[in-house]
Amino acid sequence: MNCFEARQEFPALWRKTATPERSAEVYSHLKGCAKCDHAFRVFALSAPVLHSAVEPERNAAEFRRRVAYRAQRGLSVTRPAREPRRLLAMCAGMMVLFAASTAAYLSVAAPIGSYTDEITNSDSGYEFPVDTAPTSNDFAG
Numbered sequence: 001m002n003c004f005e006a007r008q009e010f011p012a013l014w015r016k017t018a019t020p021e022r023s024a025e026v027y028s029h030l031k032g033c034a035k036c037d038h039a040f041r042v043f044a045l046s047a048p049v050l051h052s053a054v055e056p057e058r059n060a061a062e063f064r065r066r067v068a069y070r071a072q073r074g075l076s077v078t079r080p081a082r083e084p085r086r087l088l089a090m091c092a093g094m095m096v097l098f099a100a101s102t103a104a105y106l107s108v109a110a111p112i113g114s115y116t117d118e119i120t121n122s123d124s125g126y127e128f129p130v131d132t133a134p135t136s137n138d139f140a141g
């Protein structure tokens with residue numbers, strides 16, 4: 001069994017649907033091939049995530065089936081309302097995100113002084129350019 005053939009078997013191996021003989025072949029390849037061994041470890045780590053990403057597709061199929069069922073009977077075909085609890089969770093998540101981003105923004109850009117402080121504070125850091133700096137003569141009538 002070469003590397004390509006071994007990697008073709010990864011999904012079946014992970015789902016435990018490969019035949020015992022085939023599994024044994026793959027495992028013996030993994031023992032002798034560090035690259036495939038690593039690839040299988042990475043695959044096994046990411047497979048549950050990829051597997052869960054398949055679930056919305058199942059929901060979509062279920063949704064299409066329901067729409068077809070309702071359309072056949074002349075019922076209104078509207079998108080089913082989201083589960084209230086899920087909507088609540090989404091709102092809560094958005095509020096937490098907003099609060100966190102506001103806190104993060106204020107911790108970085110907290111206003112130190114008001115605008116009035118800024119223009120009356122002699123230590124504001126602003127310096128007149130030397131040759132245009134007003135002198136007391138400029139203000140004398």
Ligand SMILES: [Zn+2]
Binds near residue numbers: 002006029036
């Ligand atoms: Zn290999």
